[in-house]
Amino acid sequence: MMLATALTVDELVVVGDALVGWLNWCTVDELRRALRRHRGARGTRRARAALELVRVGSRSPGETRLRLALVRRGLPEPLRNHDVIERGRWIACVDLAYPYARVAIEYESDLHRTDARTFRKDLTRGERLKDVDWWLVRATADDVGPLVDEFVRRVARLLRTGSDGRHDSRPWQRLTSVS
Secondary structure, three states: OHHHHHOOHHHHHHHHHHHHOOOOOOOHHHHHHHHHHOOOOOOHHHHHHHHOOOOOOOOOHHHHHHHHHHHHOOOOOOEEEEEEEEOOEEEEEEEEEEHHHOEEEEEOOOHHHHOHHHHHHHHHHHHHHHHOOOEEEEEOHHHHOOOHHHHHHHHHHHHHHHHOOOOOOOHHHHHHHHO
């Protein structure tokens, strides 16, 4: 409860996602029970609001902030750390996904550009997703900050286009199917 008096709702959600996600220190139910034990304490309302937004499956603060930005601006809740599987073959695990529209979103921290191995892995993941007609949208801190509205409009457009069945296809696939 001490954190609830000092942090914003979003910051509490990031902490909650970490606790039930990558740290695996507790469950959402355990957080709920702890909150009930402190009913009436300072910060309870804020903690309750944050708890409603805590989800299992986030692997970084950036992923949590990105999910919150999308949902708060009216987009459906994306799946977290979704395995893309095509014809029984694992393609990639993506941070956030809208499978019905074949849209994957990856949050790219600075590590993704400064660590050579991570950078190469990200490029390969992107190409594999393109090969099976998924759009990969890369997000940075700016996309959950000053450019958030533009970013969400872009994702919304891709969701509309993808769910309408008008999806991008690789040129080589079109050539192969014509011959």
